[in-house]
Amino acid sequence: xxxxxxxxxxxxxxxxxxxxxxxxxxxxxxxxxxxxxxxxxxxxxxxxxxxxxxxxxxxxxxxxxxxxxxxxxxxxxxxxxxxxxxxxxxxxxxxxxxxxxxxxxxxxxxxxxxxxxxxxxxxxxxxxxxxxxxxxxxxxxxxxxxxxxxxxxxxxxxxxxxxxxxxxxxxxxxxxxxxxxxxxxxxxxxxxxxxxxxxxxxxxxxxxxxxxxxxxxxxxxxxxxxxxxxxxxxxxxxxxxxxxxxxxxxxxxxxxxxxxxxxxxxxxxxxxxxxxxxxxxxxxxxxxxxxxxxxxxxxxxxxxxxxxxxxxxxxxxxxxxxxxxxxxxxxxxxxxxxxxxxxxxxxxxxxxxxxxxxxxxxxxxxxxxxxxxxxxxxxxxxxxxxxxxxxxxxxxxxxxxxxxxxxxxxxxxxxxxxxxxxxxxxx
Numbered sequence: 384x385x386x387x388x389x390x391x392x393x394x395x396x397x398x399x400x401x402x403x404x405x406x407x408x409x410x411x412x413x414x415x416x417x418x419x420x421x422x423x424x425x426x427x428x429x430x431x432x433x434x435x436x437x438x439x440x441x442x443x444x445x446x447x448x449x450x451x452x453x454x455x456x457x458x459x460x461x462x463x464x465x466x467x468x469x470x471x472x473x474x475x476x477x478x479x480x481x482x483x484x485x486x487x488x489x490x491x492x493x494x495x496x497x498x499x500x501x502x503x504x505x506x507x508x509x510x511x512x513x514x515x516x517x518x519x520x521x522x523x524x525x526x527x528x529x530x531x532x533x534x535x536x537x538x539x540x541x542x543x544x545x546x547x548x549x550x551x552x553x554x555x556x557x558x559x560x561x562x563x564x565x566x567x568x569x570x571x572x573x574x575x576x577x578x579x580x581x582x583x584x585x586x587x588x589x590x591x592x593x594x595x596x597x598x599x600x601x602x603x604x605x606x607x608x609x610x611x612x613x614x615x616x617x618x619x620x621x622x623x624x625x626x627x628x629x630x631x632x633x634x635x636x637x638x639x640x641x642x643x644x645x646x647x648x649x650x651x652x653x654x655x656x657x658x659x660x661x662x663x664x665x666x667x668x669x670x671x672x673x674x675x676x677x678x679x680x681x682x683x684x685x686x687x688x689x690x691x692x693x694x695x696x697x698x699x700x701x702x703x704x705x706x707x708x709x710x711x712x713x714x715x716x717x718x719x720x721x722x723x724x725x726x727x728x729x730x731x732x733x734x735x736x737x738x739x740x741x742x743x744x745x746x747x748x749x750x751x752x753x754x755x756x757x758x759x760x761x762x763x764x765x766x767x768x769x770x771x772x773x774x775x776x777x778x779x780x781x782x783x784x785x786x787x788x789x790x791x792x793x794x795x796x797x798x799x800x801x802x803x804x805x806x807x808x809x810x
Contacts, residue, residue, distance in 0.1 A: 385568070385580070388611040390735045392579075392651045395427035396688045396726050401659060402434060402462045403446065404702040404709050405692055411463040411471045422478040424695060424719060425726020428579065428687075429475055430552050432659060433485040434458050434468060438492020441522040444705025449485070450554060451492040451522040455540045472547055481549035483579055488537055489558040490515060490523035497536075498524060504533040516598045517558075528560050538567050545571045550579025556610065557585055557601035558593070564609035581653065582606045584613040586620060607650060612687050615652040618642070619661075625766070626667055632766065633743040639684075640741055652686035657694055659704065666699040671716045672768025672802055678718055679786060679804030682725035683751055683762040685739040695719045721786075728785050728806060733760050748773055748800075759809040763800055770802035782807045 398421055406413025411434075421429065433449035436459050442451070446461070458468050475482045491497055493513055497504060506525045508514045513524035526533060541551065556564065564580075571578050584606050593600040606613050618638040624630035642652060656664035656677060668674045674697065682688055693702070693710035695718050702708040737753035737760075744750055747767040753760040763773050775798045781790045785806040792799045 385607065385609060385611055388649050388651060390649050390651075392611060392687050392735075393685055394729050394732070394735045396425050396682075396690065396729070397428040397430055397581075397653070398424065398426040399430045399432065399658065399689060399691045401432045401449070401692060401702065401704075402459075403449070403707065407709060409461065409707065409709070411467040415471045415474050418474055418478055418480075420719075422480055424690070424722050425729075426480055426690075428549070429480055429482040430581070430689075431482060431484050433487060434462060436460065438494045438522065440492060440494040442492075442705075443522050444703065446706055447492075448522055448704050450487050450704070451490075452487050453492050453494060454496045455491075455537075456496075456543065469547065481579065483550035483552050483581065484544060484548050485554060486541070486551040487554040488526065489555050490520065490525045492522065493524050495524075497526070501533070501536075504530045504536075517593050517596060528563055534563055534566065537563070538570050541567055541571050542574045545575040545578055549575065549577070550581065552581040552583065553610070554583050555585065556582035556606060556613075557590065558598070560599075561601055561605050561609060568609050579612070580610040581612045582610040582614070584616055586616040588620075603646070607646065612651045612653050615642075615654055615686065623667075631743070632747060632749065636741040636743040636749065643685075643739055652684075653689050654681055654684040654686040655689040655691070656681050657691050657701070658689060659691060659701070661701075663691075663699050663701050664694060665697045665714075665716075666701070669699075670768050671697075673766055674716070674768075675718070675721060676764040676766060676768055676804050678721060679725055679806070680749055680751065680762065680764040682722070682729055683753075683760075683764070683806060685734070685737065685753070688726075688729070690722070695722055724786060731760065733758055744773065746771060750775070757810050761807045761809060763798060763805040763807075765800065765802060765804075768802055771800050772797040773800045774798075777807070777809055782809075 400414055403409040436453040436457050437447040438451045438453045458465055472482055506514050506527050515525040584603050590600045603613055603617055621630055621635040621638040625632045625635040665674055668677050696712055696714045697716040697718055698711055698714045733753045737755045740752050742750045749764045751762045777793045779793050781792055784791050786804050791805055
């Protein structure tokens with residue numbers, strides 16, 4: 384684990400923006416005009432998906448994937464120019480938020496600046512042509528980190544951006560050597576001491592497939608040495624399985640609990656119901672009351688909460704990466720009010736430093752607790768959105784539900800559960 388990772392990241396909310404699809408025009412200015420609303424959700428950190436120019440060779444769709452980058456040191460002219468981006472970053476900071484940008488360091492587009500000027504920094508087939516090592520990524524070619532000069536260029540690029548932004552989300556970070564990330568963290572800290580490092584760690588099956596094919600792939604345990612936050616893909620399949628019936632809710636709860644002892648004390652997982660690579664939460668959970676419960680459970684989890692632009696309006700369609708596909712801001716249900724209240728609840732210091740435990744009960748109930756120093760936060764969430772009596776280890780009496788301010792009763796160690804999410808303070 385990065386020894387200087389701050390536990391207070393567990394109390395924060397990150398909002399992910401794909402500039403192309405966030406507004407009608409798909410520009411930096413379109414995002415800037417929406418910042419007040421985004422900040423009003425309780426957002427602490429804004430993550431911009433790749434803002435760089437996109438390659439044309441091998442391009443997918445009409446506009447190409449933002450992850451097929453042509454130049455790491457420039458911005459996509461479709462979004463605006465560098466001054467437009469600086470204006471956006473300044474506006475983010477004026478509202479008390481931080482911002483991070485995507486770093487895609489495993490690969491570039493085939494017509495990238497690096498491919499043209501330093502072809503020796505890439506993997507090649509026996510015939511000398513560019514290639515990639517794994518995945519159906521026909522629009523990119525892989526960088527070869529056995530080249531020391533590549534390390535110097537990439538880290539120099541990071542230090543340049545660190546003069547403007549507050550951190551980096553690093554795409555498929557496990558495919559890049561750990562030693563590179565450790566050195567990058569040290570050198571960037573000389574420019575921005577509190578730089579945030581988020582790793583897109585990968586699912587277990589991806590790790591095993593890569594290793595089987597002879598491609599080195601970092602585990603979460605290794606990733607945490609250089610990064611502050613990693614994806615929760617180590618438990619994501621159990622989450623999906625609980626929704627589809629492939630596995631039980633109890634198996635998912637056990638997977639979450641396991642994180643408490645296999646990772647260091649200051650581990651931070653990126654908690655999400657959806658992201659740009661996965662189905663929308665409302666698509667996976669069509670019933671609105673159940674979606675409210677899963678959303679509240681997301682905010683109750685131990686870790687950094689991620690929202691993907693449009694999640695707050697209950698969008699079911701995941702925007703494509705290769706064409707103009709704007710977010711439908713008229714979708715329903717409207718979860719903004721709920722998310723704003725939940726973000727406020729997360730300011731309690733117990734979310735940042737606690738013993739965390741999740742329990743699956745009959746009827747699709749998740750019962751979760753944060754405990755430390757005689758204090759406890761208890762959350763009750765119905766994954767089916769149904770009311771009922773839930774056994775709890777609390778003294779009888781009336782308690783305030785922090786989610787909506789209403790009173791809920793505990794009698795003979797049973798909570799009268801209203802069907803919507805419940806979060807209580809005890810002690």
